Amino acid sequence: MKINIKDITAEITELIFTVPASYFTFSPDEAIIRKDIQVKAKVEKVGREILIRGSVKTQLELECSRCLTHFLYSVAENFQTIFQPFSPTRVSEEEVELAKEDLDIEFYKDDIIDLTNIVRDQILLSIPMIPICETQCQGLCPHCGQNLNQGKCSCSAEAIDPRWRKLQDFAKKKTIMN
Ligand SMILES: [Zn+2]
Ligand SMILES: [Zn+2]
Incomplete structure (x- = not known):
């Protein structure tokens, strides 16, 4: 994913x-x-500065954080980065870091622009914090571990937190009284 800017003769090259x-x-x-x-x-190409508008497309296999099954996830990310020639005499390491944070500025050396790190970052940034196979995912039964997307387990009806039982009994009494 390297671009030799000497090969870029046109104003815009795709x-x-x-x-x-x-x-x-x-x-x-x-x-x-x-x-x-x-x-x-x-x-x-704008003088010695190079503006790159790019896109990254691929497909990832991720693990659903609810049901733990693996699923395919499409990546389609866009980026825009300005590359400036690196000149150690003019800019300090600190200034380079500051410039990088504020704008999407990268530096190139020896006429070579390498997109490897940008592409890698784009793919990593596209991964959701909490990957979910589909918004309707039911997850796993906390008692027996059954994948609830594949059907209900037998324990789901019975396994009621004991703290709720009193409330349930209370509700029953109330209906009788009414
Ligand atoms: Zn899932
Ligand atoms: Zn269960």
């Missing part, structure tokens, strides 16, 4: 990279990439 799913490895409980990663980058 590049497409297809990277195999195995290119990045995350920790298995985080995500598994299941589809080749497609990166599109519109490269715009």
Whole structure:
């Protein structure tokens, strides 16, 4: 995912990279990439500054935090980053970090722009904090562990928290009195 800016002669150049799913490895409980990663980058040259508007598309396998089954999750993220030539004589390390935080600014060295870290970050940022296979997911029975999306278990009706029993009895009494 490297761009040699010497090869960019037009004002705007569109590049497409297809990277195999195995290119990045995350920790298995985080995500598994299941589809080749497609990166599109519109490269715009403004003097020595390079503006890149890009998109990252792939598919991940995630674990549902409710029912623990694995499901496929589509990633379609957009990014916009300005690359400036790195000049250690002008900017201190600290200034570089500050600039990076405020704007999406990165620095390139020796005419090479590498999109690897940006693409990796885009994929990681797309992962939901609490992945859920579908909004209707019923999760697991807290007593027997049955996946409630696949049907009800026998304990779900009986297993009532003892603290509720009194209330239930009270409700019964009330109906009798009425
Ligand atoms: Zn689920
Ligand atoms: Zn159960």
